[in-house]
Amino acid sequence: MTSLNVEPAMNVDEAPDERAPLVIGHDRFDTVTAEICRVNEAKKPPKAWYIAMAMSVALLSCLGVVVLYLFTTGVGVWGNNNPAMWGFPIVNFVFWVGIGHAGTLISAILFLFRQKWRTSINRFAEAMTIFAVICAGLFPGIHIGRVWLAYWLFPIPNQMDMWPQFRSPLLWDVFAVSTYFTVSLLFWYVGMIPDLATLRDRATSKIKAICYGFFSLGWRGSMRHWHRYERAYLLLAALATPLVLSVHSVVSFDFAVSQLPGWHTTIFPPYFVAGAIFSGFAMVLTLAIPARELWGLKNFITMRHLENMAKIILLTGSMVGYAYGMEFFIAWYSGELYESFAFVNRAFGQYGWAYWIMVSCNVITPQIFWFKACRRSIWVMFIASLFVNVGMWFERFVITVTSLANDFLPSSWGWFQPTWVDFVTFLGSFGLFMTLFLLFIRFLPVLAIAEIKGVMPAADPHAGHDDHDGHDDPTSQEVQA
Amino acid sequence: MSSAPLQDPVVTKETAGQPWGIAAIFDSPAKIMHAAEATRAAGYRWFDCHVPFPVHGLDWAMGVKHTILPVIVFFGGLTGLLLAIVLQVFTNSIEVDLWAIVPVVGYQFEVSGKPLISAPAFVPVAFELTVLLSALTTVGGMLLLNKLPCLYHPVLKSRHLKRITDDRFVLVIESSDPAFTRADTRAFLSSLEPESIVELEA
Numbered sequence: 001m002t003s004l005n006v007e008p009a010m011n012v013d014e015a016p017d018e019r020a021p022l023v024i025g026h027d028r029f030d031t032v033t034a035e036i037c038r039v040n041e042a043k044k045p046p047k048a049w050y051i052a053m054a055m056s057v058a059l060l061s062c063l064g065v066v067v068l069y070l071f072t073t074g075v076g077v078w079g080n081n082n083p084a085m086w087g088f089p090i091v092n093f094v095f096w097v098g099i100g101h102a103g104t105l106i107s108a109i110l111f112l113f114r115q116k117w118r119t120s121i122n123r124f125a126e127a128m129t130i131f132a133v134i135c136a137g138l139f140p141g142i143h144i145g146r147v148w149l150a151y152w153l154f155p156i157p158n159q160m161d162m163w164p165q166f167r168s169p170l171l172w173d174v175f176a177v178s179t180y181f182t183v184s185l186l187f188w189y190v191g192m193i194p195d196l197a198t199l200r201d202r203a204t205s206k207i208k209a210i211c212y213g214f215f216s217l218g219w220r221g222s223m224r225h226w227h228r229y230e231r232a233y234l235l236l237a238a239l240a241t242p243l244v245l246s247v248h249s250v251v252s253f254d255f256a257v258s259q260l261p262g263w264h265t266t267i268f269p270p271y272f273v274a275g276a277i278f279s280g281f282a283m284v285l286t287l288a289i290p291a292r293e294l295w296g297l298k299n300f301i302t303m304r305h306l307e308n309m310a311k312i313i314l315l316t317g318s319m320v321g322y323a324y325g326m327e328f329f330i331a332w333y334s335g336e337l338y339e340s341f342a343f344v345n346r347a348f349g350q351y352g353w354a355y356w357i358m359v360s361c362n363v364i365t366p367q368i369f370w371f372k373a374c375r376r377s378i379w380v381m382f383i384a385s386l387f388v389n390v391g392m393w394f395e396r397f398v399i400t401v402t403s404l405a406n407d408f409l410p411s412s413w414g415w416f417q418p419t420w421v422d423f424v425t426f427l428g429s430f431g432l433f434m435t436l437f438l439l440f441i442r443f444l445p446v447l448a449i450a451e452i453k454g455v456m457p458a459a460d461p462h463a464g465h466d467d468h469d470g471h472d473d474p475t476s477q478e479v480q481a
Numbered sequence: 482m483s484s485a486p487l488q489d490p491v492v493t494k495e496t497a498g499q500p501w502g503i504a505a506i507f508d509s510p511a512k513i514m515h516a517a518e519a520t521r522a523a524g525y526r527w528f529d530c531h532v533p534f535p536v537h538g539l540d541w542a543m544g545v546k547h548t549i550l551p552v553i554v555f556f557g558g559l560t561g562l563l564l565a566i567v568l569q570v571f572t573n574s575i576e577v578d579l580w581a582i583v584p585v586v587g588y589q590f591e592v593s594g595k596p597l598i599s600a601p602a603f604v605p606v607a608f609e610l611t612v613l614l615s616a617l618t619t620v621g622g623m624l625l626l627n628k629l630p631c632l633y634h635p636v637l638k639s640r641h642l643k644r645i646t647d648d649r650f651v652l653v654i655e656s657s658d659p660a661f662t663r664a665d666t667r668a669f670l671s672s673l674e675p676e677s678i679v680e681l682e683a
Contacts (some may be wrong), residue, residue, distance in 0.1 A: 004662045016562070025501055026588040026670075028648065029489050029533060029647065029648035030644075030647050030648040032531075033646075034646045040673070075672065080563040106525040109622075129653070155568060161586060161588065163572035163587060164572070164574055165573070165589035165590045166568075166572065166573045166602065166606060167573070167590070167592070167599050167602035167603075168602060169597070169605075171606070172605040172606055172609075174676050175605065175606045175609040175610065176605065176609050179609040179610070179612055179613040182613060182616070182617075183612065183613065183616045185617055186619075186620045187616075189620075190620055190623070192536070194533075194646065196645065198533075198646040200646075201643045201644070201645070201646045201647065202643075202646075202647070216623070217629045217630035217631065218629055218630050218631030218632060218634060218637060219629065220531055220631070220636045220637050220645065221531040221533060221645045221646055222529050222531055222534050222635055222636075223530040223532055223535070223536070223540055223543060223545065223628075224529055224532070224540070224543075224545055224627075225627045226532065226534075226535040226540070227540040227545050227548060227629070228548045228550055229535070229623060229628055230535050230621075231548050231550050231551065232550060232620065232622070232623035234621050235550065235551060236616060236619055236620070239612050239615050239616050239619070240616075242608075243609075243612050246605070246608060246609070246612075250605055250609075253605070269570050286582060335592075345532050346531075368584070379497075383588065450533060450535075451534070453533055453534040453648075454535060456536040456564075457489070458509075458510075459510055459534060459536070460510065460537075461511050461513075461514040461536050461537065461538060461539065464512065471606045
């Protein structure tokens with residue numbers, strides 16, 4: 001087996017005559033199962049897990065406290081003002097929704113494109129998506145001021161005969177984000193059912209067997225079930241693909257449909273989607289790099305996987321850079337006074353520093369991935385991914401705040417200054433995200449075990465015998481998953 | 482892959498009476514593929530293969546028909562689309578008396594004389610609800626057709642078949658199959674050279 005000859009954890013050599021292995025160091029299924037389940041079955045997680053968990057829970061508690069303070073006091077505790085009505089909550093919302101894009105992109109779009117390397121990272125990325133969308137959903141929820149009326153967001157019959165305004169992008173957002181969350185959750189869960197059954201069958205304690213048994217729904221690996229399961233998975237992928245592209249488009253409508261200079265542009269939907277994928281992949285790298293080190297998953301998340309993600313970051317980062325340039329060009333080319341001002345002000349006005357942080361992190365940083373050495377260095381990738389995360393937060397800050405603070409009339413201009421509550425809420429959302437993620441790593445199958453077995457050479461039913469002994473293979477024109 | 486098939490597979494009996502079915506355990510996708518083809522050719526219909534991951538082509542070798550799931554999903558999506566249109570038109574524009582007595586009034590937002598029924602503005606929500614209901618139908622339909630959640634099954638009960646979700650490939654012929662007789666079926670399964678054979682308790 002060629003895979004065994006490959007230097008472990010590298011797997012980056014190009015051999016034109018054969019496909020690169022997706023899993024290295026294994027040619028048996030049982031060792032794959034054991035190695036992945038070890039993450040959940042270890043008596044104790046690595047020390048780093050406890051440290052990370054303690055920090056996350058501390059941040060999460062801070063979030064709880066500031067949200068309570070917000071509820072009891074009012075949105076005045078934030079820096080939001082007139083004219084910068086949106087401030088941090090919307091910046092954070094867009095930031096988190098953006099991060100939530102990589103998961104479904106990996107699970108749906110790469111699935112449809114038959115990019116089998118996705119099998120090692122999709123579970124991870126989907127989990128990240130769900131937790132990021134939870135964090136995203138938090139912000140508009142607490143931003144509305146009177147949280148006890150949050151249900152007004154939804155079309156629920158009420159005694160006032162009031163209904164939401166369906167021509168408003170903000171309502172589209174409610175539908176887009178909640179649909180995205182539901183579909184991502186279904187995708188994640190359906191993908192996990194066979195792996196939960198694996199954990200159930202390996203469970204050593206009654207409690208584990210019952211819990212995993214409950215959530216694996218009595219999965220018994222019947223091929224008649226797999227047949228429908230695979231079809232359902234394909235359908236979900238086909239449904240989620242336009243959904244991924246639609247969610248951040250709808251988020252961008254929140255901005256683009258308004259009349260504000262700097263927001264009212266047609267480039268917004270594709271520009272937002274590219275940025276979302278960009279930031280999402282950066283976050284996958286940020287999480288996957290330490291996780292594969294700590295839990296010894298280097299045979300599954302190989303250097304080739306990381307390199308592929310670095311390439312996608314390079315591509316989407318360049319798309320984002322192009323969008324920044326094109327925005328400027330159109331602002332100048334349109335001859336529109338306000339539009340031109342908005343962009344010159346973004347780069348050289350009171351928030352110019354934020355603009356240049358954004359450009360250096362998002363446009364310049366990913367360019368290092370043109371070099372093979374950078375794409376194959378763990379540390380370079382990890383630090384670059386952190387820069388991208390920072391840059392993408394600043395992108396949302398720049399878009400949201402500069403346009404609001406300096407719109408048409410200088411008499412209505414303002415200055416947005418976040419308060420300590422803003423900062424603690426934002427950091428606290430990382431606590432929420434990381435707490436959920438660490439729990440996921442501890443208790444749920446972190447890699448798609450069944451899918452990984454399916455992409456191993458040993459999974460091919462024709463492996464090991466070249467005599468085409470008459471049984472026809474109707475799957476060749478059939479969609480294979 | 483590793484261990485050579487035993488010449489005379491070990492037969493484990495879990496029950497004294499008529500078994501629910503007889504399971505043959507294999508250790509590679511190629512073997513279960515051949516076994517499924519042979520079982521179908523031998524005239525068995527009430528049999529199933531239990532595998533840790535979908536073995537490509539095994540469903541066709543078993544004679545599994547295309548699932549009807551996509552058709553169900555299409556109607557699920559259509560329902561979502563219609564629901565979205567009705568919801569938006571009803572809540573934002575309608576003003577009628579249902580059966581001449583029940584006043585049904587939407588909440589009409591008059592904004593700069595824009596039309597109440599505004600097709601372009603209704604597209605995003607229509608799209609989202611179509612996707613949402615399609616996805617729910619996909620998962621719900623898949624579980625329903627597979628009769629999941631399944632609280633009890635002889636295959637799940639057997640402690641000899643725990644490795645289905647790990648690395649074993651199991652073919653089970655149920656005793657409800659018209660061609661099933663205990664001795665003949667067991668002999669037939671032995672001829673497929675499995676690793677071992679288990680008679681399952683119902």
